[in-house]
Amino acid sequence: MLAPREEEFFRALAALLPKDGLLRDVESLRPYECDGLSALRSLPWCVALPETAAAVEAILRLCHEYGVAVVPRGAGTGLSGGARPSHAALLLGLARLREMAEPDLRSRSIRVGPGVRNLAVSEKVRRHGLYYAPDPSSQIACSIGGNVAENSGGVHCLKYGLTTHNVLAVELCDSSGERLPIGSLAPDTPGFNLLSLVIGSEGLLGVVTSCTLRLLPLPPQTLVLLAAFPSLRQAADSVGAIIAAGILPAGLEMMDQLAIQAAEDFVHVGYPREAAAILLCELDGEEDELQEQLQQVAEILRQQGATELRVARDEATRMALWKGRKAAFPAVGRIGPDYYCMDGSIPRQRLAEVLEQINVLARDYGLRVANVFHAGDGNLHPLILYDANQEGEQERAEALGARILELCVAVGGTVTGEHGVGVEKLDGMCVQFSSAELAQLHRIKAAFDPAGLLNPGKAVPSLHHCAELGAMHVHGGQLPFPELERF
Amino acid sequence: MDRSDEIRAQIVAAYENRSALAIRGGGSKSFYGRPVAASRTLELGGHQGILEYEPKELYICARAGTPLSEIEAVLAQRGQILAFEAPHFSPHATLGGCVASGLSGPRRPYAGAVRDHVLGVRMLNGRGEDLRFGGKVMKNVAGYDVSRLLAGSLGSLGVLLEVTCKVLPRPVATRSLAFDMSAAAALEQLVTWSLRPSPISAAAHDGERLYLRLEGAASRVENFARAVGGDLLADDVGDRFWEDLREQRLPFFAGTAPLWRLALPAGSPPVPESFGTVFYDWGGQQGWLRGPLDAPALRAWAARQGGHATAFRHPPDDAVFQDLPPALLALQQRLKAAFDPAGILNPGRFYPGL
Known part of the structure; x- marks a missing residue:
């Protein structure tokens, strides 16, 4: 690429970056060869690590001038390969844009650089009794810029929303290097609602150079309930029953037996190993209302057949109950050499049916699947266990994954609830969207x-790709689970 | 009744003939925005x-022409x-x-x-292409968020055929309070309250009372309510006040003088008195004013606060919405x-041009 002008480009690029901000040799490129989707690796053409928004702007202008493609990257924790590098693209690392202003208490907001870690925001504003609500499980490491790119969720979405509900404004640098104010502290910014469009656009529409986040007052009290069930169906049906009663828990998570046992063997927090499923329900609010809600939820869970109920009020006990949930992915990683994490989202009332169907599919494919997920949002994370060293097993795992995503779409859900499409779910997009819909996304x-030039080949598959795949677009159609009722 | 095919045919014909269409649902917001240069509606x-409608799933999906009142009545039953709002x-x-x-009611800053x-x-x-974006689930990051982009797009990106909305349980209890205090004092008080968890779901100031x-x-x-004092309004009086504010039926909104809407960051200072009496809603983030007034000065003041002004009803001229920076207008x-x-x-x- 750009052979005769390559050195000229690099000279100009180097002038925009600090000494250690331009990586070109294989050894220094190695740490950037993948993001959280580590199965897919390739070395970037080069890595640029600017420290200011002005440098990002200048780099994008330069790349635009030379026709160089750019792959933006935050902390590299994304699970769908959204920051997967390319031999033919500059990898733009934004982790050094870590400036964090003092919170503006009058508007209850804070302006941060895209490289600021998610958890660092809540830590910074905690002394004011505030926090930033979206809390993806990678919050200790993942960056706000990455959260904006992926519209990240977390365990508290049911009550407090996704990233899109908690960001007031961003500064977006477009591919030509123009910095645009998107959204505002004031409501209903004039013009089209570009903020919603930019959030979750996976680095295809622009590079976020600053984010203004909405802060919330910390809830006065929090408690966590653990309920154990003798069947998956009872646990799944309890989710709908709680919500039908008009209660919106701060978090409502579910784990199946394989996940419970893996977590318990790993962190020893006293999870009921014999239960077919557990629900973890977090409630928050003021003392009186919390007591009311606790009684209501406990009653519902008993009616639904919970065999055991535990309530954690103090921080240490609550943390212990959450610990197993938060450690579930690595715990599952211990019981199988490899796992493939899915991210389908479905209507809650189909939970029991879809979980049972996943088990049937897993048996058909001769693989084990552990389920640990955001039940309140209907956001599934089936973890398909496989051994990449066994001939053909990885392919089987991927095929099973594709079947699970088709199942999610067939019951009225989506191929990705919170991890993004990246490169991983391009095939699923062919199933979920028609050609006309994909063409509209390309025009956007x-x-x-x-x-x-920005993150080419990610998030929205080309029509050519879908045609080659031969995937059937299923919504409104009959495929591929004709036995399931549609709505 | 499903009129999708017929509506689609009209758009396809208009596309082929390059003839503009003015889009009209119930006509309840036809006053809002600039005049459309179209020969056909x-x-x-x-x-x-x-x-x-699945109450347990917390969503409702309806054809776009469904009356809001019908939807709200069906939801209220559950x-x-x-x-x-x-x-x-x-x-x-x-x-x-x-x-x-894209218009929201008094609960907007809180919900x-x-x-x-x-x-x-x-x-x-x-x-005239028939497209679906988003879905029925709370979490969905497949494709750009086109459905939210369409909210507030005034029909200029597409014609909605069906909309799926999240719904929420009706709050168990409601109380409305009133306090005699100046706008400036009320705005400060609201900032203080906003920093702690509170059950506030609407806050307005009519020039005399919060x-x-x-x-x-x-x-x-x-x-x-016990902690903050104030005068407790009877339930029906309180409910009517918020509904009348939302529907612009209060005396402040009567008449044909231009009605200006200010949108401001939370915690902004009071609007200068030179612009006239302000009816604040949204905890101070939305301010209503009656014209005639010095529109360029109002827009400049709003912009300095990080906000904007809209000639909401009876606009004096075609400049209904605040100007966009050139690069943003070009993008749009x-x-x-x-x-x-x-x-x-x-x-x-x-x-113009959108």
């Missing part, structure tokens, strides 16, 4: 990035 | 009906609400018009705007062209 991209 | 009336402005208001106008509750849409773009609505668990509402024009290449959907309703 072209309105922001006419030259197609 | 695309009527969406009759394209109505609730398609799915103790649920559209939390953004959409203004109707007429008994004919539709769900599609509510989403396309989110229309766009925060839109989960999915079925739409026709300016080529009105608060508290919602949530009964104990929480009562505890807070490209985006418009990406959905509506022939420029036939409500051209000019938002801005």
Whole structure:
């Protein structure tokens, strides 16, 4: 690429970066060869690590001038390969844009650089009795810029929303290097609602150079209930029953037996190993209302057949109950050499049915699946266990994963609830969207990035890709689970 | 009744003939925005009906022409609400018009705007292509968030056929309070309250009194009301006040003088008295003023605070919405062209060229 002008480009690029901000040799490129989707690796062409928004702007201008593609990257914790590098693209690392202003208490907001870690925001504003609500499980490491790119969720979405509900404004640098104010502290910014479009656009529409986040007052009291069930169905049906009663828990998580046992063997927090499923329900609010809600929820859970109920009020006990949930992914990683984490989202009332169907599919494919997920949101995370060293097992795991995603779409859900499409779910997008819909998404991209330089090939598959795949677009159609009722 | 095919045919014909369409649902918000230069009107009336309502799933899906009042009545039977408290402005208001106008009621700062509750849409773009984005689930990051983009797009990106909205349980308890205090004191008090958890779900100031609505668990509402004092309004009086504010039926909104809407960051200073009396809503983030007034000065003052001003009703001229920076206007024009290449959907309703 750009052979004769390559050195000229690098000279100009180096001038925009601190001494250690431009990586070109294989050894220093190695740490950037993948994001959280570590199965897919390739070395970037080069890595640029700017420290200011002005440098990001200048780099994008330069890349635009030379026709160089750019892959933006936050902390590299994304699970769908959204920051997967390319031999033909500059990898733009934003982790050094870590500036954090003092919170503005009058507007209950804070302006942060895209490289600021999610958890660092809540830590910074805690002394004011405030926090930033979205809390993806990688919050200790993942960056706000990455959260914006992926519209990240977490365990508290049911009550407090996703990233899109908690960001007031961003500064977006478009592919030509123009910095645009998107959204505002004031409500209903004039013009189209570009903020919603940019959040979750996976780095295809622009590079976020600053984010203004909405802060919330910390809830006065929090408690966690653990309920154990003798069947998956009872646990799943309890989720709908709680919500039908008009209660919105701060978090409502579910684990199946394989996940419970893996977590218990790993962190020893006293989870009931013999239970078919457990629910973890977090409630928050003031003392009186919390007591009311606790009684209501406990009653519902008993009616639904919970065999054991534990209530954690103090921080240490609550943390212990959450610990197993938070450690569930690595715990599952201990019981199988490899696992493949899915991220489908479905209507809650189909939970029991879909979980049972996943087990049937898993048996058909001769693989084990552990389930640990955001039940309140209907956001599934089936973990397909496999051994990459066994001939053909990885392919089987991927095929099973594709079947699970088709199942999610067939019951009225989506192929990705919170991890993003990246490169991983491009095939699933062919199932979920029609050609006309995909073409519309491409036209949106072209309105922001006419030259197609930002994160090319991610998030929205080409029509050609879908045609080659031969995947059937299923919504409204009969495929591929005709036995399931649709709505 | 499903009028999708017929509506689609009209758009396809307009696309082929390059003839602009003025889009009209129930006509309840036809006063809002700039005049549309179109010889024909695309009527969406009759394209109505609730398609799915699952109280346990917390969503409702309906054809865009479904009356808002019908949706709210169905939700009320199951103790649920559209939390953004959409203004109707007429008994004919539709769900599609509510989403396309992007207008939210008094609960907006505390529960989110229309766009925060839109989960999915079925739409026709300016080529007449029948497209679905988003869905019925709370978490969905497949594809760009087109359904939320359409909220507040004033019909200029596409015609909504179906909308799926998140719904929420109706609050268990509600109390409305009033306090005699100046606007300046009320705005400061609201900032103080905003920093701690509270059951406040609406806050307005009419120039003389601060009105608060508290919602949530009964104990929480009562505890807070006891702690802050004020005059307790009878339930029907309080409910009527918030509804009349939302529907602009209070005396402040009467008459044909220009009605200006200010949108401001939370915690902004009081609007200078030189612009006249301000009716604040949204805890101070939305201010209503009556003209005639010095519009350029008002817009400049709003912009300095990080906000903007809209000539909401009876605009003195075509400059209804605050000017966009040139680069943003250009981007929005490209985006418009990406959905509506022939420029036939409500051209000019938002801005010239959009």
